[in-house]
Structure formats: structure tokens, C-alpha cells
Amino acid sequence: MKRALASVCAAALALSMVACGSTTSSSTSESSSAAAGDSSSTSAAAATVSGTVTASGSSALQPLAQKAAEEFNTANPDCSVTVNGGGSGTGLQQVADGTVDIGNSDVDAESKLDADVAATLVDHRVCVVTMAAVVNKDVGITDLTKDQLKDIFTAKITNWSEVGGPDEEIILVTRPSSSGTRALFQEYALDGEEEASNAALETDDSGTLLQNVSQNAGAIGYVALPYIMNNDDVQPVAIDGVEPSLENTYNGSYPVWGYEHMYTNGEGSEAAQAFINYVMSDEFAPEIEALGYGVTSKMTVER
């Protein structure tokens, strides 16, 4: 049974290689979207891909990658995409080692790996993620200037009354120093200033961070936009009057955003390329936005 399945896979792979051999990266997105629309018909067999794709890394990108994998697997029954977490560092390391086909990362490969290793990887900016500062609802603050935000996270301001809030101590809730979310927030919201780690609660993941912020009066933290899409327990904070939203990210007025990367070792396998093209296709774009991420092609500014 296993052997039969393997030979079917191999045949399909050979077919798809013939079919996709000449397609460039811009046109595979169309062919895979066509396949997704009509996967049951025989004509689609030429467009579908087969084989296995493994991906690991960033937990911020994981929900999106998983959603894409589900749909991609449905459209391409001969192909199986598996997505694991593990953190950006793990993802980059594993794709560089060849352990996985795709390494998901919140940060550039250069910031985690040696330059010569990073040079062997090919970056795919699959989507944009916006980071938002969030506060406990008791604080009643909805807008902070960038300088106030910096002073709060560097523990220069320790009471909400200093920024127009109630007389309440500020509880900082942060992420580990190796976190991609933290790196992004530090770079664009705090202009590179180091957070006061010695006065902050540290949480391993964004879910826990949200819980901490919502349960502790006076707490402030930061998460990626997807985490607060359907969450009314915390109050997102606007920076200099600009609310954290996809719209404001697209038009460039909200500064705290970054690309989510899928790295392949070299060009990557046929199947891995097809998967990444599917993630970046127009067909998948509404799903990206529904999850709270931004579509890379809609950005009017670039970094």
C-alpha cells in the first residue's frame, strides 16, 4: 500500500515537474490558484504539485502557514505540507541545515545566522505583520506619543498619571530578548532603545502576554495584530494618534510593522515554491487579511 502510494506520488511529481518546469515564479501563483479552484478535474493534475513540504519556525507566522497548508493540501491532494513552530531561530537554523524545506521567521536571516550561511537562503516576504501596544482596559489610555511609549518601556515613566492616566503603577509585560515580536517592536516603536528587562514580566508567547495584560491593572505589553483581531479584553494603543490597523500599515502611517519571511535553501523544491507562491497569491490574500496579517503587495511603503 505504502509502495503503491509512493509510486503514485513519484509519477505525479514527474508529471508536475514537466508541467511546471518552465513556469516562472510569477505565473505559478496563477496555476496553483487555478488548481485550487478545480482540483477534482483531470486537467488540474498537470497544475497540482506533489511531494512533501516541511516548514518550521516563527510562532507568529504559524497560524497563517497552517491555514495555508490546509487549503494547499486540499487543492493538491498529492502534496503534503506540514508546519511546525519552534521559533524563528530554529526555523532559520533548520532550513539552513536542510532539515526543513521552509524556515519561517519574523526577522531577517542575517540577524540570526552568519552572513555566509544567510546568503544561501532565499527570502520570501509572504506577508506583513503589524505590532500593537496593548494596555489593560482599566488604564483608559488609547493614545500615546512615541516618546511616551519609549519612556514607559524603558521604565523612565512608571506611573500612568505621568501620561494622563489614573494614579496607577505601570506593569510592563514583555517577550524574551530573542523574540522576533520584541525585536520588531524595539526597532520601530522604541527606535532601537533597549526595554527595561529588569522591571518587566516576561512571557513566552503572545497568548500569555495578552492574558497577563488583561488580568493586571496597569499592565502594558505588545502583540501582533492577529492576536487582537477578535479580542476585546485589552485596549490597543494608537501611536501619535495613528491606530494600529491594516489600513494604516498599508498607507505607511503606522510605523510598527515588519515582514514575515519564509526562507528556502536556494530556490527550494518545486513543491515548496508552489506552496510559497500559493501563500502569496491573490487567492489567499483575503485569508491573510482575515487572520489579521497584511498582504505584502498592498503595501505602499517598503523597507
Next chain:
Amino acid sequence: MEQTKPAARDKKSGAPHMVRKEYLGRVIVTICGLFIIVLTLAIGAFLVYKGIGTFTVYHHSVFEFLFSSDWNPSSSGSSGGGTVGAAIFIFGSLITCGLALLIATPFSLAAAIFITQISPKLGSTVIQPTIEIFAGIPSVVYGWVGLTILVPFIRDVFHARMGGYSVLAAAIVLAVMIAPTITTVSADAIRGVPGMYLEASYGLGSTRWQAIYKVMVPSALPGIVTGIVLGLSRAFGEALAVAMVIGKTRAFPSSLLSPTTNLTSAIASDMGNTADGSEHNMALWTMALLLLLISMLFIILIHFISGRKEASEK
């Protein structure tokens, strides 16, 4: 006599078969035994190999790692250039485990005395099995209960600054976790004290309480200490439950109510986000090596204590 006869006949008639079985068993057992030894050594060697990178590859001093609190390792590539002072993590581990022992030991010892001396019947039928169930509860459950009950309790009752995440919360969670270990090992040690000691002490006119604290506990002391060390080593290696309630603030705690961090939480929260071979990653491996060394120290301690006990019995 009648039972041994058939067995003896079997041995005679099926000798080659038995021999083969005999050898097969021996080979399997030997292989498994050697495998465990090799595995342990391999893990140890791997940790040493990875852990000394901080000192050999990035040229930090052992002194800096152990006693400096300046922690800012570089996580990009193999460039290095950061600082790896892990004193805060080490201190966090020591203080939470020390406090946990202080809290757990009196309770455990009292419980052990109760179930062996004061109410042995209730002890062996109800209390000891209950305590053994406690020992089997996964640590994540303790951590979760701590997070939902203890942390808000400390926040509301003591008005702790950082929302109740504190050294105290971590120590209490650990104490609850290690108490069953200390209790059962101590109870076994007290049960192991020869009955004649107790009788002799009664014969000399001591009360039950005098017999317990002047005779039973001192004679069972090596076993009790073994239980305490076992509990301590479990507390030291515990990551999940502590990480959930300690707050993971990278600062020395200023009081029992302030948060801090420890070795295991640091490893758990940063391992996935650091690339293999980077300074940050190496420093985490060094922490892991330190944990291994500490648990080895505990095991040597136990051997030393039980060795002394045997020597004194002879």
C-alpha cells in the same frame, strides 16, 4: 519440597533450552544496562561539548558566567561580543528552591511521622496513597493551578507590585510539588528504623513524643536527608511550573513578592529563538550544563549520605 521437584526435572530434561534462555536473558539485560550507561554518558558529554562553548569559543570567564548579572548575549550568527553573566538566573533558582525546601520540609516531616507513628493504619491505607497520587501529578498542572489561584491571591492579599508573579509564588508551587517526595522517602526511612529502638526507648520510660523526636527521627535522619535532596533536585530541574508563576523578570528579587527568573525558565523561553552556535544559544547550553552538574552534585550527596548510614550500621 514438592514444588521444587518438577522444576528440577525440567532443568534436567530441557538443559540446552534453559541455557539458551539463560544466555538470552543475560544478553538482553546486559545490553539494556550498557545502553543506559552509554546514553547517560553521551548526554553528559554532549552537554559538556555544547556548554563549554561559552568559555572556549566566546572566551568568557567562568567567573563572569557564575557571578556577573550582566546578561546580554548576542544572538546573531557567531559574532559574539555580548555578555553572559547568569548570576540572576542562578540566584533565582537557588532562592526559589531554598524557600521551597524551607516550606515543604516541616510539613513533610510531620506528615511522615504522622503516617508512620501516630496513625499508621490511616497512614498506610489513606494518607500515603493520597500523597503518592500527588507525586504523580504533572508539573504543568501545578503551574496552572498556581497561575490561576496563587498568583492572583498574592496580588490581592499582599498587593504585590508585579501582579502577584513572585519568588513566593514559585517557592510555594515548588514546595507543593516536592512535599510528596520528601514525605514518602522520609516515611520509608522512619519505618526502616528497627522496632527495638522504639521498644528500648519506651523501656527507659520515654513518652511517645520523646521516642519519636529523640530516637526515631535521629536514626532515620540519613533517609530523611536523602528525601530532602531528592526533593531539592526535582525542584531545581523544574521548568514549566516555575516559569508560569515566577514572572521571568531579569532582576534580582528585592523581596519575596517581587518577580525574578531562573535557569530553567531562561532555557525554555529562549532556546527556540536562538540559532545554533550563536553566543546566546551557547550560553543557554552552559546553563543546561550547570543544571546537570548541580543534579550530579545532589546525587553524589545522596550516595555520600547513604554510604555513611551503611557504615554507621556496621
